[in-house]
Structures are given as structure tokens and as C-alpha cells.
Amino acid sequence: MNEKVIKRENASEESAAMRPAVNVVEDATGITLYADLPGVPKEKLSIHVEGDNLILEGELEINSPPNMEAIHAEVDLSRYRRVFTLSRELDGDKVSAGFRHGVLELRIPKAEHAQPRRIVVQAT
Amino acid sequence: MVKFFHFQALENLCSCPQIAGYGNPASIYLLKGDIMHYRGIFPRDLFTELERLQREFGGSPSIRGAAPGYPAMNVGTTPKSVEVYAFAPGMTPEEFDVQVENGVLTISGERKNIVPPEGATIHIGEHFSGRFRRVVSLPDDIEPNSTTASYRDGVLHVCVARREAAQSRRISVQ
Known part of the structure; x- marks a missing residue:
């Protein structure tokens, strides 16, 4: 029974994550997502697409002095996680990303068939 | 009714x-x-x-809103310093104004909004934008002239040194 309790505690620890604030902007050729992930170094950032889901994860790395005593903490978890569902016209294979000063910029283009196409009206 | x-x-x-x-x-x-x-x-x-x-x-919520404020802050102390971390992504180091005055540390600045291209639709807009200002009152034993600040991965770290005298000293028993 004890083992079960421990396992559950570990699981909840693993799932405890902060939800990064995002901005999502759509234009004719795709979607751009900006996510606030302050405290996450580039190496600790992970972005993956699983089926229809876009999963953003990041681990905080704050190099505080080892003998520091925390007296006030508004950021008290060590990871971020947020999942988005991609709609079908978005091309999950062609996601590109940039990361600067704690802001992730993700570009998700629309699939070829969903790109806007101008149809020229022929004069007859 | x-x-x-x-x-x-x-x-x-x-x-x-x-x-x-x-x-x-x-x-x-x-x-x-x-x-x-x-x-x-x-x-x-x-x-x-x-x-x-x-x-x-x-009953009534705070006039400044229910959220603790932007940017989120962590504060800690060591025997030699006070460490303040402000989680303010999307800035450049020059855009911060950090001041220590009368035992109070003030961090202020402005986060500029991302301007979407013309004709674009904003689906989600959760990012803070605009001016911000947060204040931390410091202990009495600080040395305001030896304050350092650095900005890394979207986190501003301010380190305020404390005076030597305040650091506990081990007294050897003769």
C-alpha cells in the first residue's frame, strides 16, 4: 500500500507544471504561436507533434546560490507544459521555431492544399 | 430582486x-x-x-486585481546577499529600469506588444504588454552600491549585497 502512495505522489509531481502564457496569430499562410517560457534555457525546451497534438514543454533552470533561502516564491514549479490541438489544414511536419529571451516563436504553416489560391477570372 | x-x-x-x-x-x-x-x-x-x-x-478583491502582478517574482536571501528574480520574458537588458532607493528595490519597464501582420487574426492573446513596475522592500543591512543585475533566458536577476557586519561570525571559544 505504501508503494502505491509513493507512486501516486511521484506521478502528481511529474504532472505539476505551469501553463505558459501564449499569443496565437493566424494569417493566410499559417499560424504563429508565441509562448512565454522565462527561465528555460534552449537545451531544456522541447517541442513535439504527436498526431494532432502540439506539445510544448520546458524545464526551468535558475542558477540561484546553493545556500539561498527562499523567502517569497511566485514561480514555484520547475516546468512548463501546454498542449494544443492542431487542425487538419496545418502542417505539423513543417513547424519551425525560434527562442529568444524566454519567448518561443513557433511557425506552423498551412498545408499546401490549404494555402490561399487566387483564381484568375478569364475574359471570354 | x-x-x-x-x-x-x-x-x-x-x-x-x-x-x-x-x-x-x-x-x-x-x-x-x-x-x-x-x-x-x-x-x-x-x-x-x-x-x-x-x-x-x-468580499471585495484588491484594486490591483487578483493576480500577484507582472512580472512574477521570486526572492531569496543568503548571508551575503538578497537575490531577486523577475520572470519578464521578451525584453532586452536595456529596457529594464532597476533602482535601489531608501531600502526599496524597484524593477520597472515596458513590454512591447507583438504587432501582428496586417489582416492576421489574433486567436489567443494572453501575453502581458505595456508598462510594469514591482517593488521589493529590502532588509536594513544592504549595501545599495554593490547591486548587480543580469538578464538571461527571460529572467532578470538582481543581486543586492549585504554588509559584512551583518554576516554572522563564528566566535572561537578560548
Whole structure:
């Protein structure tokens, strides 16, 4: 029974994550997502697409002095996680990303068939 | 009478930015009599529950909103320093104004909004933008002239040194 309790505690620890604030902007050729992930170094950032889901994860790395005593903490978890569902016209294979000063910029283009196409009206 | 109450409750909700952000009609409480009944049916997350409790017992929220403020801050101390971390992404080091005056540390600046291209649609807009300012009162033993600040991965770290004299010294027993 004890083992079960421990396992559950570990699981909840693993799932405890902060939800990064995002901005999502759509234009004719795709979607751009900006996510606030302050405290996450580039190496600790992970972005993956699983089926229809876009999963953003990041681990905080704050190099505080080892003998520091925390007296006030508004950021008290060590990871971020947020999942988005991609709609079908978005091309999950062609996601590109940039990361600067704690802001992730993700570009998700629309699939070829969903790109806007101008149809020229022929004069007859 | 009942209608009037509805109106008031909604107005209260709208004035609180955190709750407005949820945008979930299911979490809006209108009539006190219904609360017990609803609670049993829809279990909610902890934050919604806390907000509900605050509304029920605490009455009026802070004039600065329910959120602790932007940027989020962590503060710690060591025998030699006070360490302040401000989680303010999307800035450049020059855009911060950090001051220590009369034993108070002030961090202020402005986060500029991302300008979407013309004709684009904003689906989600959660990022803070605009001017911000947060204040931390420091202990008496600080040395304001030896304050350092650095900005890395979207976190501003301010380190304020403390005076030597205040550091505990081990006294050897003769």
C-alpha cells in the first residue's frame, strides 16, 4: 500500500507544471504561436507533434546560490507544459521555431492544399 | 430582486481579470443558494475553488486585481546577499529600469506588444504588454552600491549585497 502512495505522489509531481502564457496569430499562410517560457534555457525546451497534438514543454533552470533561502516564491514549479490541438489544414511536419529571451516563436504553416489560391477570372 | 443580483455578480466577475480570462460560463456563480448544489456536480480545479472562496468570504478583491502582478517574482536571501528574480520574458537588458532607493528595490519597464501582420487574426492573446513596475522592500543591512543585475533566458536577476557586519561570525571559544 505504501508503494502505491509513493507512486501516486511521484506521478502528481511529474504532472505539476505551469501553463505558459501564449499569443496565437493566424494569417493566410499559417499560424504563429508565441509562448512565454522565462527561465528555460534552449537545451531544456522541447517541442513535439504527436498526431494532432502540439506539445510544448520546458524545464526551468535558475542558477540561484546553493545556500539561498527562499523567502517569497511566485514561480514555484520547475516546468512548463501546454498542449494544443492542431487542425487538419496545418502542417505539423513543417513547424519551425525560434527562442529568444524566454519567448518561443513557433511557425506552423498551412498545408499546401490549404494555402490561399487566387483564381484568375478569364475574359471570354 | 434576483435579476439585480445576477447583474451585480457578473459585474464583479468582469472587474477581475483572472476570472474573465477563464471565459467559462460554467464557473460563474450567480446565486448563493445554488452553489452547494453545483459544487457536487462539477468538480473544479483548485484555482477556481480558491477564487470562489475568496468571493464568498473575502468580499471585495484588491484594486490591483487578483493576480500577484507582472512580472512574477521570486526572492531569496543568503548571508551575503538578497537575490531577486523577475520572470519578464521578451525584453532586452536595456529596457529594464532597476533602482535601489531608501531600502526599496524597484524593477520597472515596458513590454512591447507583438504587432501582428496586417489582416492576421489574433486567436489567443494572453501575453502581458505595456508598462510594469514591482517593488521589493529590502532588509536594513544592504549595501545599495554593490547591486548587480543580469538578464538571461527571460529572467532578470538582481543581486543586492549585504554588509559584512551583518554576516554572522563564528566566535572561537578560548
